[in-house]
Amino acid sequence: MAKQHQENSVLEAKRSKLAPPPLYTVVLLNDDFTPMEFVILVLERYFSMNREQATQIMLKVHMEGRGVCGVYPRDVAATKVEQVAAFARDNQHPLACVMEEN
Numbered sequence: 001m002a003k004q005h006q007e008n009s010v011l012e013a014k015r016s017k018l019a020p021p022p023l024y025t026v027v028l029l030n031d032d033f034t035p036m037e038f039v040i041l042v043l044e045r046y047f048s049m050n051r052e053q054a055t056q057i058m059l060k061v062h063m064e065g066r067g068v069c070g071v072y073p074r075d076v077a078a079t080k081v082e083q084v085a086a087f088a089r090d091n092q093h094p095l096a097c098v099m100e101e102n
Contacts, residue, residue, distance in 0.1 A: 022101055024077035026069040028061045028084075029096040036062065038093055043069060046083050071102065 026047075028039065036058055043054035047069045061067035072080065077099040084097035 021073050023071050024074055024099040024101055025071050026077050026080050026097065026099050028057070028067050028069055029098065030061050030065045031094050031096065034088070034093040034095040038088075038091065039095065042084055042087065042095065042097075046080055046087070069097070074099075 028042070039058040039061060040051070040054040043049045043057050044051065047054075049057065057067040057069065069080070071077075081097045081099050084095065088095035088097075
């Protein structure tokens with residue numbers, strides 16, 4: 001059957017709401033070999049923390065086994081994880097950095 005067109009009909013635009021992209025938490029994990037000063041350097045260099053902030057996060061990693069470095073979109077978080085892993089590897093430290101979806 002053919003569709004009939006109604007002359008008095010009004011088309012309304014539907015507005016779709018875009019959800020913000022999911023965010024990921026970047027976390028440093030404790031180990032028994034990476035020096036505390038190196039962890040502080042990583043936090044200052046890759047997460048733009050000042051010395052005091054970096055020291056607080058480093059102590060959290062040391063005492064609790066993990067410390068949050070920041071929350072970022074997926075691509076940024078993945079880049080930071082890879083940068084930290086490469087820097088640790090280049091300096092022969094086993095420092096682990098992971099990202100977790102919020």
